[in-house]
Amino acid sequence: MSARSVRAGFITFEGIDGAGKSTQIAHTVSLLEQRGCAVLQTREPGGTPLGERLRALVLHEPMHLETEALLMFAARREHLAERIEPALQEGRWVVCDRFTDATYAYQVGGRGLAAEKLVTLEQWVHPGRQPDLTFLFDLDPAIAAARMAASRAEGDRFEREQAVFFERVRAAYLERARQCATRFHVIDATASPEAISHEIGDVLAARFFS
Secondary structure, three states: OOHHHHHEEEEEEEEOOOOOOOHHHHHHHHHHHHOOOEEEEEOOOOOOOHHHHHHHHOOOOOHHHHHHHHHHHHHHHHHHHHHHHHHHHHOOOOEEEHHHHHHHHHHHHHHOOHHHHHHHHHHHHHOOOOOEEEEEEEEHHHHHHHHHHHHOOOOOOOOOHHHHHHHHHHHHHHHHHHHOOOOOOEEOOOOOHHHHHHHHHHHHOOOOOO
């Protein structure tokens, strides 16, 4: 089936830092482009000039939990309005590093934001818009921390959190995947990059191009 006969998809990548998302995002964009798809690669928080400024605040400035969540959704509203929705309407695929599932995992699971507040924000900011497919890179936080320590001297204020924080984040991600099982594909992030790339290719082919 050609790319021209397939509706453009919205694909997100989720997981704690150190799980190996970045390499696989680039691989996924390449796979889609090989099929003739026009692709927007983007990230959250960020994705727009305003969103990137809000990202810097969220990652580096101390703030109240609810302020943090509101800034995340402010950046997301701008991102959707300025980049994601226009791209999809133009028939371009969107491959995004994190979306609202990350807010559920980090702010609700990790920090303890009331889940009903996230639901309200989600319904307000993107009612009816969810990713078509979400790859969740699942990894033991201890392994992720070892990978991060080997590659970075100092992380942002999320990356500097204690192990118990990332255990809560991981549990929240897995719970979200159970709640939205038809949308999520959970990947064992301890597998080799080559094996993960092959798995992603198979899932894309089956989900969108079969």
